[in-house]
Amino acid sequence: xxxxxxxxxxxxxxxxxxxxxxxxxxxxxxxxxxxxxxxxxxxxxxxxxxxxxxxxxxxxxxxxxxxxxxxxxxxxxxxxxxxxxxxxxxxxxxxxxxxxxxxxxxxxxxxxxxxxxxxxxxxxxxxxxxxxxxxxxxxxxxxxxxxxxxxxxxxxxxxxxxxxxxxxxxxxxxxxxxxxxxxxxxxxxxxxxxxxxxxxxxxxxxxxxxxxxxxxxxxxxxxxxxxxxxxxxxxxxxxxxxxxxxxxxxxxxxxxxxxxxxxxxxxxxxxxxxxxxxxxxxxxxxxxxxxxxxxxxxxxxxxxxxxxxxxxxxxxxxxxxxxxxxxxxxxxxxxxxxxxxxxxxxxxxxxxxxxxxxx
Amino acid sequence: xxxxxxxxxxxxxxxxxxxxxxxxxxxxxxxxxxxxxxxxxxxxxxxxxxxxxxxxxxxxxxxxxxxxxxxxxxxxxxxxxxxxxxxxxxxxxxxxxxxxxxxxxxxxxxxxxxxxxxxxxxxxxxxxxxxxxxxxxxxxxxxxxxxxxxxxxxxxxxxxxxxxxxxxxxxxxxxxxxxxxxxxxxxxxxxxxxxxxxxxxxxxxxxxxxxxxxxxxxxxxxxxxxxxxxxxxxxxxxxxxxxxxxxxxxxxxxxxxxxxxxxxxxxxxxxxxxxxxxxxx
Numbered sequence: 001x002x003x004x005x006x007x008x009x010x011x012x013x014x015x016x017x018x019x020x021x022x023x024x025x026x027x028x029x030x031x032x033x034x035x036x037x038x039x040x041x042x043x044x045x046x047x048x049x050x051x052x053x054x055x056x057x058x059x060x061x062x063x064x065x066x067x068x069x070x071x072x073x074x075x076x077x078x079x080x081x082x083x084x085x086x087x088x089x090x091x092x093x094x095x096x097x098x099x100x101x102x103x104x105x106x107x108x109x110x111x112x113x114x115x116x117x118x119x120x121x122x123x124x125x126x127x128x129x130x131x132x133x134x135x136x137x138x139x140x141x142x143x144x145x146x147x148x149x150x151x152x153x154x155x156x157x158x159x160x161x162x163x164x165x166x167x168x169x170x171x172x173x174x175x176x177x178x179x180x181x182x183x184x185x186x187x188x189x190x191x192x193x194x195x196x197x198x199x200x201x202x203x204x205x206x207x208x209x210x211x212x213x214x215x216x217x218x219x220x221x222x223x224x225x226x227x228x229x230x231x232x233x234x235x236x237x238x239x240x241x242x243x244x245x246x247x248x249x250x251x252x253x254x255x256x257x258x259x260x261x262x263x264x265x266x267x268x269x270x271x272x273x274x275x276x277x278x279x280x281x282x283x284x285x286x287x288x289x290x291x292x293x294x295x296x297x298x299x300x301x302x303x304x305x306x307x308x309x310x311x312x313x314x315x316x317x318x319x320x321x322x323x324x325x326x327x328x329x330x331x332x333x334x335x336x337x338x339x340x341x342x343x344x345x346x347x348x349x350x351x352x353x354x355x356x357x358x359x
Numbered sequence: 360x361x362x363x364x365x366x367x368x369x370x371x372x373x374x375x376x377x378x379x380x381x382x383x384x385x386x387x388x389x390x391x392x393x394x395x396x397x398x399x400x401x402x403x404x405x406x407x408x409x410x411x412x413x414x415x416x417x418x419x420x421x422x423x424x425x426x427x428x429x430x431x432x433x434x435x436x437x438x439x440x441x442x443x444x445x446x447x448x449x450x451x452x453x454x455x456x457x458x459x460x461x462x463x464x465x466x467x468x469x470x471x472x473x474x475x476x477x478x479x480x481x482x483x484x485x486x487x488x489x490x491x492x493x494x495x496x497x498x499x500x501x502x503x504x505x506x507x508x509x510x511x512x513x514x515x516x517x518x519x520x521x522x523x524x525x526x527x528x529x530x531x532x533x534x535x536x537x538x539x540x541x542x543x544x545x546x547x548x549x550x551x552x553x554x555x556x557x558x559x560x561x562x563x564x565x566x567x568x569x570x571x572x573x574x575x576x577x578x579x580x581x582x583x584x585x586x587x588x589x590x591x592x593x594x595x596x597x598x599x600x601x602x603x604x605x606x607x608x609x610x611x612x613x614x615x616x617x618x619x620x621x622x623x624x625x626x627x628x629x630x631x632x633x634x635x636x637x638x639x640x
């Protein structure tokens with residue numbers, strides 16, 4: 001997890017207010033408002049169809065919203081055409097210019113500047129060389145995109161976007177097309193790059209782990225609406241609703257009831273209701289690994305164990321609690337005492353979250 | 360052309376099919392083509408050269424070149440514009456435009472010629488006005504060009520559209536975000552990505568433009584030495600029983616076909632990845 005964004009109040013550099021956008025009858029964005037602070041690394045997280053890519057394309061100027069406002073450094077961004085916004089965009093499939101070499105790709109943004117602003121040839125060459133070393137692709141400048149691996153293409157796309165010294169960096173599923181190992185390496189590297197470049201970055205992902213791991217703050221979108229915006233830790237600790245809870249990681253859920261400050265959970269467990277719990281019928285959520293085992297009978301959920309399998313430091317326990325099938329996780333190389341198929345154990349969620357049950 | 364499918368063997372059947380298709384090709388293509396050249400040289404090289412030196416023959420060649428030189432670049436431009444609009448932008452009536460582009464493929468070339476006569480002929484809609492202002496379209500070069508353009512319109516567009524659809528708009532979008540103008544984006548990104556396909560389309564368009572018979576026949580009026588293109592010239596001579604002349608002129612057309620074939624094959628071989636045709640054919 002990232003160190004929390006610096007506590008001193010920094011100015012918002014990006015202000016998105018009430019953006020709506022529909023494609024035909026399909027509403028892609030519904031009244032989305034959010035802000036990014038200066039030099040912040042902001043993730044737009046959501047399942048496919050949540051509108052996150054559309055929002056990114058609105059920021060780039062590749063889509064015009066039906067209504068709403070985007071301000072960047074107090075400038076009306078929507079009034080600027082794409083080319084005047086100076087945003088570095090990395091596309092999901094990189095969109096490298098296939099007929100140009102790596103060096104030509106990176107130099108493109110500088111070469112197309114009007115003559116009066118265009119750097120000298122030698123300057124462009126120097127800048128390309130700098131960027132190549134920044135993205136660790138020295139020696140590949142003469143290659144064509146088709147001769148590069150996925151990870152290399154991604155870094156070329158990033159170098160090309162950085163070449164124009166963008167005011168804001170936009171990344172659309174930057175790791176979407178890469179395999180798991182390359183993803184992890186590039187993730188760290190991208191975060192370092194962002195910190196060094198010191199530019200406000202917005203990136204789109206559907207991978208919650210990626211978002212929580214990389215971003216200063218995460219905006220969670222669903223069906224074109226912003227559900228929650230916060231630091232990864234805030235989101236993980238206090239998900240705004242069951243959707244966010246579910247989306248941020250594996251979840252076990254059980255029906256329950258809150259009355260008079262007491263929480264009764266199906267499966268025969270009663271405890272003090274967490275602060276802020278709604279009264280009445282509720283849904284109780286907990287993470288599979290936030291469970292303590294070997295609780296005395298009557299003080300936890302009765303779980304009938306179906307299977308218990310040990311995987312390295314984790315034991316995975318499939319069980320049924322009050323008719324609900326769930327998987328729990330116990331740390332430690334061996335199954336907790338008494339956990340064996342066919343047995344009934346008592347388990348207690350250590351940090352349950354309670355949401356009002358949907359009608 | 361398409362590569363051999365790996366690992367599929369049909370013992371016995373495949374060689375049989377191969378022999379059968381070779382025989383059919385020989386009878387239907389190679390033999391007639393051989394006859395053209397054979398008859399062209401039937402009375403010796405001297406006669407052949409003499410036939411081509413006839414003023415009418417020279418005029419026909421020149422006219423054909425003119426028609427192609429005007430209609431092919433225009434169609435390259437129209438085709439490019441149409442393909443660009445269809446593949447890079449969303450607008451209403453896209454399917455209608457696509458259908459219109461294909462129309463010349465599905466209607467008889469004679470009709471493609473006739474429409475111009477109906478419009479610009481002496482009895483046509485604009486006929487009177489044209490006569491009053493002494494503008495000649497039908498039975499003149501403009502009519503031949505119009506007919507040729509209509510018939511050959513789909514070649515470039517049809518070649519470009521599948522390729523450009525395949526390539527999508529991401530590269531253009533990237534160029535825009537990097538600060539390129541629309542024109543620069545077209546010139547430096549779109550055009551280089553489709554250059555071989557464009558050339559391929561132009562090649563096919565040119566072959567058809569020079570070889571077109573039906574449509575130009577309607578608008579030509581067959582004025583010898585003035586409005587007879589090479590294919591029409593062949594017909595005129597043949598009807599006059601001037602076989603050497605007819606076949607000599609036909610041999611030029613046949614050679615043009617062979618050159619086109621060689622260039623086309625070379626393009627397909629070198630740049631198959633950048634041609635929509637290699638996937639379609």
